[in-house]
Amino acid sequence: MSDPVPFRPYAAGSQPDYNAPTYGSTALRHPSQPLLRVPHSLTETTGPQHDAARYPKRDMLTQVAGAPRESMGQRIVVEGHVTDEDGRPVPNTMIEIWMANAAGRYHHEGDQHDAPLDEHFDGAGRVFTDANGHYRYVAIKPGAYPWRNHHNAWRPNHIHYSLFGAGFASRLITQMYFEGDPLLALDPIYNSIPDPAARLRMVADLDIGLTEPEWALGYRFNVVLRGRGATPFEEPGEH
Amino acid sequence: MAHATPSQTIGPYWHLLLEPSWADLTRFGATGEVITLEGQITDGAGALVTDACVEIWQTSPPISETFDGFGRSRTDMNGMFHFKTIRPGPTPGLGNAQQAPHLALTILARGITKALMTRVYFEGDDGQDTDPVLNLIEDPKRRATLIAKKTSEGSYRTDICLQGPAETVFLDV
Numbered sequence: 001m002s003d004p005v006p007f008r009p010y011a012a013g014s015q016p017d018y019n020a021p022t023y024g025s026t027a028l029r030h031p032s033q034p035l036l037r038v039p040h041s042l043t044e045t046t047g048p049q050h051d052a053a054r055y056p057k058r059d060m061l062t063q064v065a066g067a068p069r070e071s072m073g074q075r076i077v078v079e080g081h082v083t084d085e086d087g088r089p090v091p092n093t094m095i096e097i098w099m100a101n102a103a104g105r106y107h108h109e110g111d112q113h114d115a116p117l118d119e120h121f122d123g124a125g126r127v128f129t130d131a132n133g134h135y136r137y138v139a140i141k142p143g144a145y146p147w148r149n150h151h152n153a154w155r156p157n158h159i160h161y162s163l164f165g166a167g168f169a170s171r172l173i174t175q176m177y178f179e180g181d182p183l184l185a186l187d188p189i190y191n192s193i194p195d196p197a198a199r200l201r202m203v204a205d206l207d208i209g210l211t212e213p214e215w216a217l218g219y220r221f222n223v224v225l226r227g228r229g230a231t232p233f234e235e236p237g238e239h
Numbered sequence: 240m241a242h243a244t245p246s247q248t249i250g251p252y253w254h255l256l257l258e259p260s261w262a263d264l265t266r267f268g269a270t271g272e273v274i275t276l277e278g279q280i281t282d283g284a285g286a287l288v289t290d291a292c293v294e295i296w297q298t299s300p301p302i303s304e305t306f307d308g309f310g311r312s313r314t315d316m317n318g319m320f321h322f323k324t325i326r327p328g329p330t331p332g333l334g335n336a337q338q339a340p341h342l343a344l345t346i347l348a349r350g351i352t353k354a355l356m357t358r359v360y361f362e363g364d365d366g367q368d369t370d371p372v373l374n375l376i377e378d379p380k381r382r383a384t385l386i387a388k389k390t391s392e393g394s395y396r397t398d399i400c401l402q403g404p405a406e407t408v409f410l411d412v
Contacts, residue, residue: 003333011242016352025350028283032402035411038372041332042298043343048309098255106252124255168296168343169412171354175247193245201244224241
């Protein structure tokens with residue numbers, strides 16, 4: 001049996017370090033030992049392929065089942081294309097999304113921010129890309145909220161994303177931000193990415209073409225998952 | 240060539256996604272030898288990590304209609320995660336190598352900026368002496384961090400330390 005094609009290493013500066021000093025929670029949660037670089041076997045090159053029949057989609061986050069009215073907030077349509085680093089579409093892959101409500105509070109017992117909850121919004125969604133790698137959902141624009149990382153710290157408006165792609169080595173948790181948000185410059189999590197150009201890949205642009213007149217603003221958020229490459233595996237070992 | 244979208248922390252509120260049934264990999268009717276795997280996660284100060292998302296992936300037994308190989312568990316107020324799955328067998332490594340039975344395990348949490356990956360092997364299994372990943376780890380104490388201890392027949396426990404002298408071996412995948 002021939003060896004599986006490994007995933008390529010990430011581009012320099014495109015991913016955060018585990019130890020991000022301005023993001024306080026990393027202090028006791030980052031590994032202090034060098035990671036062990038391992039060759040990619042089937043364990044790493046393959047990954048869960050969720051069957052859409054077993055994982056029902058939730059692409060209308062503005063309408064919670066049984067709720068008598070829509071969620072409060074500014075409606076948005078989010079559409080995007082999921083590809084790998086070589087531009088190949090990633091079809092039929094599960095995307096999980098979660099977000100704060102329009103007031104900047106999560107429907108979560110751990111969130112004690114003094115902002116109103118909306119009983120008609122729970123902020124959890126799930127969509128699948130189509131055969132060409134495209135996805136779409138409807139939500140509200142989540143609010144900014146304070147957190148206790150440092151004095152007067154506020155998270156920019158953002159939507160959390162979870163993607164799997166083709167292999168466990170391409171697992172991606174990220175956040176979608178909004179074009180023009182002045183809080184981005186002040187946010188330690190956004191700025192934990194060393195390369196400023198790479199940070200911009202997490203920022204969704206307003207797309208007037210996606211906007212539905214008289215109904216909802218449209219944002220485009222494309223996601224690029226790790227690509228495969230025949231990069232030879234270097235000397236194994238801890239480095 | 241485009242570069243991959245950067246990773247960001249999963250944060251403290253990912254439980255909005257949580258479906259407790261996903262911690263049971265037999266939920267689609269898989270048959271085989273059922274085992275349980277549990278463990279406790281601690282940080283660099285020894286504090287319990289109670290808000291983590293723990294995921295496992297296994298390629299053995301083969302993926303099928305009744306077994307999709309994927310599980311997710313939260314850590315609870317005691318920092319514990321719990322999975323029920325089918326015991327994996329050996330799997331092919333690169334070239335002619337054979338890998339000892341194992342799972343891939345990923346930790347996502349507030350304060351963890353990108354998926355923290357490790358592996359779980361099982362105490363007493365054959366093939367660990369020649370396993371290509373275990374053999375990259377020279378220090379026996381560190382190597383032992385990847386091997387879950389048998390607590391009773393069919394039950395295993397692996398505690399994970401994110402940082403410090405007892406730090407688990409994490410993988411650059």
